[in-house]
Amino acid sequence: MKIHTTQNLNSLALNRDIVSTNQTGEIRLNYSEKMRKMRNSVPDTYESGVSFKGKKEIVTKAVEAGKKTFAEKVANNQGIKKFINSGFFNTLTEITSKQEVMVQSGSALAICLILRPGTILAFPGKKNKKDNTYAAVHSISSGIWGFVVPLTLIKPTVSGYNKILKDMHKYMNKYISENMIKRRNPHLDMTSIRNADGSIKNVKEWLDREGRIFVSDCKNVRKIAQPKHISEVSEDTMKKYFKDLDSATIKDGANNLMTKNGKKAQMELKDIYIALKDKESGKVKYYPLEHAEESILKEAFPDLDINSIGGKGIDRLHPEKWLAKDGKAFKFDNNSIFISDMAETEDMIPLITGRVREEVKGKKTEIKDICYLNNSKDGVHDLGTAVERDMVEADWANTLQDKIGGWLPEVITAYPRAAATIAILPFLLKHVFHIEKTKKPKPPIEKEIKTDTEKTSGKAVA
Amino acid sequence: MNIQGINALNTYTGNKSQNQNVNFTGWGDKVTDFTAKIYGKYIANSDRLRNFAEKASKKAKVENVSNHFQVAGSAITSSAYMVSTMKNKDFDKDNARTLAINQGLGFLVPTAGAYITDHYIADIKKQIEYKYDAIHEHRIAQQKLTQAEKKEAMEKLGKKLKSVRALMGILTFTLIYRYVTPVAITPVANKIGNWVNAKVHAKEAAREQQAEMPKEIEMKPMEDKKLNTAA
Numbered sequence: 001m002k003i004h005t006t007q008n009l010n011s012l013a014l015n016r017d018i019v020s021t022n023q024t025g026e027i028r029l030n031y032s033e034k035m036r037k038m039r040n041s042v043p044d045t046y047e048s049g050v051s052f053k054g055k056k057e058i059v060t061k062a063v064e065a066g067k068k069t070f071a072e073k074v075a076n077n078q079g080i081k082k083f084i085n086s087g088f089f090n091t092l093t094e095i096t097s098k099q100e101v102m103v104q105s106g107s108a109l110a111i112c113l114i115l116r117p118g119t120i121l122a123f124p125g126k127k128n129k130k131d132n133t134y135a136a137v138h139s140i141s142s143g144i145w146g147f148v149v150p151l152t153l154i155k156p157t158v159s160g161y162n163k164i165l166k167d168m169h170k171y172m173n174k175y176i177s178e179n180m181i182k183r184r185n186p187h188l189d190m191t192s193i194r195n196a197d198g199s200i201k202n203v204k205e206w207l208d209r210e211g212r213i214f215v216s217d218c219k220n221v222r223k224i225a226q227p228k229h230i231s232e233v234s235e236d237t238m239k240k241y242f243k244d245l246d247s248a249t250i251k252d253g254a255n256n257l258m259t260k261n262g263k264k265a266q267m268e269l270k271d272i273y274i275a276l277k278d279k280e281s282g283k284v285k286y287y288p289l290e291h292a293e294e295s296i297l298k299e300a301f302p303d304l305d306i307n308s309i310g311g312k313g314i315d316r317l318h319p320e321k322w323l324a325k326d327g328k329a330f331k332f333d334n335n336s337i338f339i340s341d342m343a344e345t346e347d348m349i350p351l352i353t354g355r356v357r358e359e360v361k362g363k364k365t366e367i368k369d370i371c372y373l374n375n376s377k378d379g380v381h382d383l384g385t386a387v388e389r390d391m392v393e394a395d396w397a398n399t400l401q402d403k404i405g406g407w408l409p410e411v412i413t414a415y416p417r418a419a420a421t422i423a424i425l426p427f428l429l430k431h432v433f434h435i436e437k438t439k440k441p442k443p444p445i446e447k448e449i450k451t452d453t454e455k456t457s458g459k460a461v462a
Numbered sequence: 463m464n465i466q467g468i469n470a471l472n473t474y475t476g477n478k479s480q481n482q483n484v485n486f487t488g489w490g491d492k493v494t495d496f497t498a499k500i501y502g503k504y505i506a507n508s509d510r511l512r513n514f515a516e517k518a519s520k521k522a523k524v525e526n527v528s529n530h531f532q533v534a535g536s537a538i539t540s541s542a543y544m545v546s547t548m549k550n551k552d553f554d555k556d557n558a559r560t561l562a563i564n565q566g567l568g569f570l571v572p573t574a575g576a577y578i579t580d581h582y583i584a585d586i587k588k589q590i591e592y593k594y595d596a597i598h599e600h601r602i603a604q605q606k607l608t609q610a611e612k613k614e615a616m617e618k619l620g621k622k623l624k625s626v627r628a629l630m631g632i633l634t635f636t637l638i639y640r641y642v643t644p645v646a647i648t649p650v651a652n653k654i655g656n657w658v659n660a661k662v663h664a665k666e667a668a669r670e671q672q673a674e675m676p677k678e679i680e681m682k683p684m685e686d687k688k689l690n691t692a693a
Contacts, residue, residue, distance in 0.1 A: 069585065069589075070585075070586075071585035071586040071588065071589040072589050074586045074589065074590075075586065075589035075590045075592065075593040076593070080590065080593075081593060081597070084590060084593060084594045084597065085597050089594075090622070092629055093594070093622040093625050093626055093629055094618075094622055096622075096625035096626075096628055096629040096632070097621040097622050097624060097625040100528050100531075100625070100628060100632060103629060103632050103633075104532060104632050104635075104636050107632065107633055107636045107637070107640075108636050108639075108640045111636065111637065111640040111641045112640060115641055116640070116641055116644060116645065119641075119645050120645075139644070143640075156490075156493045156494060156497050157497045157501050158497075159493075159494040159497060160493075160494045160495070160496070160497025160498035160499070160500070160501050160502035161497075161498065161501060161502035161505050161506060162502075163494045163495075163498050163502065164498050164502045164503065164506045165506065171498065171503075171506075174503075175498055175499065175502060175503035175506060175507060176503065176506045176507050177507055180506065180507050180509075180512065183512060183516075213613070215617070215620075217617065217620040217621055217624070219620045219621075219623050219624050220616055220617055220619070220620025220621075220623075221620075223595070223599055342600055342603055342604075346596050346597070346600065347592070347596055348592070348595055348596040348599045348600075360520065361520065361521070361523075362520070362521050362522070374613070374616045374617075374620070375613075379609075393516070393519070393520060394516075396519035396520065396524050397512065397515040397516040397519045398515075399519070399524045399525075399527070399624070400515040400518060400519045400524045400527060401505070401511060401512060401515040403524070403527040403528060403531065404505065404511065404515070404527075405502070405505040405506070407527075407528070407531035407534075407535075408505070409501070410531065410535055411531060411534050411535050411538065414534075414535045414538035414539050414542070415538050415539075415541075415542045417539075418538070418539040418542035418543060418546075419542050419546065422542070422543065422546045
């Protein structure tokens with residue numbers, strides 16, 4: 001019997017209603033049959049996904065996983081995953097975040113040192129051996145030369161710029177004005193940057209406009225493990241979120257879960273996620289029940305008396321205490337519960353609550369979900385600072401300004417460096433390493449043409 | 463008892479006056495202090511540059527800027543090679559022309575190729591960024607870190623995330639410029655250069671032939687002789 005699944009098989013016990021057996025005895029998960037029809041939305045980090053446009057509906061069953069695109073398949077390839085999980089790739093990203101030019105010259109060095117000479121020598125072509133050796137040595141020397149100059153000149157120059165941004169408190173009003181710091185970080189609370197005696201605090205002690213620790217990088221947003229439907233998660237995960245759960249009741253369905261003491265098993269509000277599906281696009285988004293905007297809850301639960309849920313965050317009441325519009329107790333369907341747990345998935349998505357912002361790029365205006373910075377006060381009930389439109393726009397400008405700062409020395413020195421390479425390298429190779437390219441004989445075509453011309457003129461003269 | 467986390471916390475919340483007067487005594491720090499003064503401040507504090515960055519970044523994607531800078535650098539380098547080749551007296555006209563064509567094409571073709579490749583792998587870059595993010599978020603979550611250590615790890619990850627796509631763009635462009643160009647494009651460009659040379663020579667030869675034709679006509683005493691003879 002073949003089993004076709006990409007899912008954790010432990011969860012099969014909970015998935016009886018979504019598992020079917022065909023005549024050949026193969027087990028196929030229905031969601032994977034259906035998944036080819038639609039694709040989930042994956043918000044693009046702080047930029048987030050485009051807000052829903054159509055009417056929304058609550059999702060009460062396992063979400064059909066979207067068919068993996070080619071790009072997703074590549075990213076999920078074991079070799080690729082191993083590579084991006086390696087210390088080498090991690091180091092490369094770290095260097096890139098500080099010195100893009102060094103990554104460029106470093107990778108060029110690797111190519112010139114190994115790949116190119118290797119190819120030249122492995123596939124010598126029609127050239128003679130001496131020329132191939134010259135080409136290989138020239139490649140190696142140009143690679144080294146192309147790395148040494150950025151290392152000694154460009155890297156320290158760019159580091160000077162990076163240092164100002166990293167230690168803003170040290171260079172403030174010396175190399176960077178308070179006004180410029182504010183322009184770079186519109187969410188920074190300027191009153192929080194000084195001590196009572198007027199001296200400047202360390203940047204790590206600065207606060208933002210919402211009173212949380214200042215985080216300058218808008219890409220550093222709070223993320224959650226992609227939530228899974230209650231019927232999809234493993235027994236272990238169920239036990240983790242439902243205290244004293246009687247495992248035997250799992251098969252009875254999400255609304256009939258009982259504790260070992262015979263009471264109704266409940267999840268804490270902070271752990272409950274709900275999923276909404278956009279009827280127009282078919283996309284699904286996940287919201288924490290504790291933080292979801294009222295507008296989201298109204299669409300998810302049309303019968304709910306929105307005034308009965310308490311406030312938001314820590315003030316929000318457990319759904320067991322919510323009321324319906326008719327004044328009776330609201331019947332919360334446990335089948336609408338999604339659970340976010342890292343043991344269940346390796347995918348991470350930014351935390352969104354239904355708050356949106358406008359994003360204008362060129363002539364295009366989009367409504368996008370707001371994400372939250374990774375500076376929650378307690379990591380649970382407090383969301384973190386909302387990444388508003390002004391922060392995103394400042395972050396774009398910061399990225400551009402920083403890239404200009406990082407690449408300008410490279411561009412400015414490109415011409416003299418190339419001229420020096422042309423002048424010095426062949427000289428060094430000839431006089432130090434005694435390697436020289438063989439001089440080409442005159443192209444035969446020229447001889448032929450000359451001969452023809454001579455012949456013609458000769459004929460003419462004759 | 464593991465006090466690593468406590469020590470990490472103390473680094474930032476210890477003596478405040480110590481934090482404010484950071485003394486960098488290392489040689490490297492002196493150099494970066496110097497470059498901050500002669501270069502960094504003009505970029506960090508420039509109103510004009512900031513105004514430009516704010517306006518331009520609202521109109522176009524900023525993620526691809528690294529690629530554009532690489533192209534600019536390559537364009538300047540190629541032009542330096544072309545100028546040097548054309549000025550080089552050791553090269554005869556043909557060799558100079560072939561090399562200049564080689565260098566020109568060696569910039570244009572790979573640039574177009576790099577942009578096209580980068581466009582087609584945009585989705586892959588995005589997915590790899592997500593995967594990289596997920597792997598590291600998982601790793602950070604699984605480690606037993608203090609709040610301060612976690613905050614620092616997340617800050618680092620946030621910065622690295624910003625550079626994942628840029629890194630892949632840089633590697634794509636560098637691979638094409640530094641490997642595909644000399645190995646695959648240069649031989650083709652050389653052939654094109656030789657083909658252009660042959661065309662030029664053929665034209666020159668034809669021109670020379672034409673230039674010599676009137677001489678032949680002038681030197682046609684035969685007709686006169688014939689005429690004379692006839693006469």
